[in-house]
Amino acid sequence: MTKLYCLSAGEVTTGIKNLDFSAEEYIFQILERIEKIDVKINAFTTVNKNCALNTARSIDKKIRDEEKNIGPLAGVAIGIKDNICTRGLKTTCASKMLEEYVPPYDATVVKKLKDSDAIIIGKLNLDEFAMGSTTEYSRHGSTRNPWNIDCVPGGSSGGSAASVAASECAVSLGSDTGGSVRCPASFCSVVGLKPTYGCVSRFGLISYANSLEQIGPMGKTVSDVVLVMNSIAGMDDNDQTTIFGVPNYRVQPKKNIRVGLVKELVEGADDEISKCIYNAMDLFAKSDCKCEEISMKSIEYALASYYTIATAEASSNLARYDNIRYGFDSSPDTYEMNTYFAKVRSNFGEEVKRRIIIGSYVLSSGYYGKYYMKAQKIRSLLKQEITSLYKKYDVLITPTMPVLPFKFGEKIDDPLKMYNIDVDTVLANLTGIPAISIPAGFSKGLPIGLQIMANESQEQTLFDAASLFESTANVQRSPEL
Amino acid sequence: MVMAIKIGLEIHCQLTGLQSKLFCSCHCDYRDREPNSNVCPICYGLPGTLPLLNQKALEFSSMISFALGCKIPSKILFYRKNYFYLDLPKNFQITQYNAYGITSIGVDGKLEYGDGKCARIRRVQLEEDPGRLVYGESNIDRSFYTLIDYNRAGVPLVEIITEPDFTDPKDVRIFLNKITSAIEHLGVCNTRLEGSVRCDANISIEGGKRVEIKNIGSFRETEKALNYEITRQKTMSIHEIEIKAETRHWDDSRKVTKQARAKEEEQDYRYFPEPDIPTVILGNEFLSSLKTKIPELPDDRKSRFIKDYRLSEHVSQVLIDNKELADFFESAVKIYSSPKEIANWIVSELMRVMDVNHHKYSKEERSLFSDLKVEPKHIAELAKLVDQNTINRNTAKKILNQIIKNGEMPAQLVEEANASTIDDSKVISEAIESIFKSEESAVKDARQNPNAANFLLGKIMQLTKGRVDPQIALDLIKKKLIETN
């Protein structure tokens, strides 16, 4: 019997519509797979078992009754990062502060997925409040890398990447503030996209750094990522920072793309990784693409700018967690207000507290001009540089991560060392441009990701380059689980 | 001893003229609802929600800026003011801030008031109101918990900050009346609703430290609070006690200012631009269409009353001070064009029966006309009847009293008055006098033949159109016949 859980999203929905198998059968296998595998991987925080089966059955019925409006993601099992609100389903951000929070509304992307007849299979593990690059900062325990369970899966969307790599769901949604979709995609050898800022609605995404983040899809293939994007992207009245109309992306590997390799970022990576990226460049060249190494002057300020802005916004976004209206069980009776706040908020994890403090620092009286305003100006500078680069190139490529997936605990005691692994990914968040990580190879059995970035709102160009690379590089494999 | 006093004002005005809140679609009108029944995920601060700026709020606040002579920038930005408080659902307030460039809806304006006085407006900004707190026990110092109602959270507020250009609390009162009139004329806020306008103040004497007075509940209380504070500071001065720079709270029940509770430390609000609300580009089209959208402002209306209707400055001012009266006046004049006469009726007669001052500060929203049944059409017709000499002024006044009670039209009432029975013996005697003069022969007859008195009665009836009480008339006729025999 076919292992239905190994199918791509596109294959699932085609198969179900063609009555090759039922949605119920498929979901049943997926749930079995999760039950068998997740004890090793720990990608899920909640599994939506009964609801998923019921939805599957109703989709099967719709198909049997030959209804006209079957959605483009019919029957596809999709996991949702646990910082995206799902009505009636616990959404915890891997934090004690939202331990018992059940949202009374769906995030726009969740609503759109439901309208596309996708099946929400469960919520996925993350670093607390999306702050981290390894999913080690979660109250639900760490998620493990399906390629090597002693290694981190990346973060903060570790659960989203690992679940797809381990075939626990066909596709997933993560969120990317400084690389949180691309990093785990790279470490787990799946495809992960950070869309252009404003392309996908953030309504229902529990904010960490709102001027930087986007919800992004992950899947085994570029095709699957495009399929999900066509469902979730688009202008939303509930998010005044969204800017686009109706998405209609296609998978069309194109040649003759002008490619720029960002020198500073390749040189900053470990040797095996640089080597892999140069090989990638060769592959593009072989496909009639003009490839050149380029230099970005201001890139050295990007990481400092990112951490200033992200922590500043986080310190404010997380202020609302005072356990008054939602949180966990702890009575305010007899407490004085400030004492109560300080007591309940001591339940944040260490990394979150650290970022809140740094954020308060950079915004505090006297320091605003020195840090926050400067950091925002760096963004403009980077944007200017990027804009002029994109006059000469269609896409820019870099490694997604400067290092291979490392062992648990390796960087956790040195926050600054941890922050440094974001060096390749923060540029796209700071400038708002779309960026994708696509499997590029392996070293010592551990995945390496290639990052491709296109200009603002040029997702189609990005997909063209990514699918070209995917078809020529032929990296895809499955981890043995 | 004359002391140099400097007073600045911080006025908060709710945009009660809007339908929805500033950042969500909940009702702007939060009064008289069950607690927490007018909330949604956005104004309640649920995780994952984003503020959605209300277009009309921006329009209204720019109208206020315009009316106050402010410069309106071409781009507007919102900022977060970060602090922790139970009435703040997000533990930050979305507001406007000008430290890093002009981003608020109005700056550098001025408003003339009183006798050629002028106060400068530092800035006008748009921001959200917090929720309301209720204390577990009646005394805030003794409760074990606090109760929170978020119905008001997110209601749009316009904050107007003046330079410290005032030197006398009386001037402050006149200025506040002027602002009230302007706001009412713009239609952005119903100032009669409780809590819809409030004014905090700051004051310094003789170049001394600045004291802020907060928690002043209404415009009316502002003058009182200032007077109290001036007395307090002068007294301290006389006794050579140093006046500290501090924030004091106005205690409405005891009518005193008190030191703000516990250490209200210098707050570090860590302002930064609100990332979820884009910079709003207003553009030239916005500004020019603003000028056409703005209703007539009080000063302009007053000038027009003086020029077009030839009313006196005093009468015009009285009408303008209460928009309802000005509106009433113009509606009446549209029906019958006699502006001076109509104005006179309103100012001299109608206002006597309205308690204008009481209504201004009452808790509920009440029209000046709410107990009265009189409408513009009544006054218009009354003026017409007087102009045409159909009735004299005294009669008109009496008729007005009736109109106020039962809302009938004056002409109708005049007719009824003419048709009603006359039983006033004085009036009847007058009628008899004139008949006796004109019907000498009949009178002679009547003296000899008592039945001929009926003829005289008939004549009286004719004269009074059948309105006299016949019995009284007959008695009086007979009496007179005997008297003059």
Add this chain to the structure above:
Amino acid sequence: MVSNDEIKHLGWLSRLELADGEITRYASQIKEIIGYLDKLDSISLAEIEPLHSKKEFSELRKDNAVSFGADVLGLANKRKDGFVKGPRMV
């Protein structure tokens, strides 16, 4: 610069109760991180406008009132007569 006292003060500003051990640990880590962020000082950017998304006035939300229609409060266990209960103010 980033002293223990500063960390304590920032903890207060953010309403985070920090144990003494935490304060010391954070102080040294944050000192290092802020030292890294000081990099921003080395470049002059006086003429540059900071980045912020933009929208036209006409694209803003229209002023219509709509009730949310579902229970938003369900999550606050602490309630009294419809109010949400919080700690005392003083």
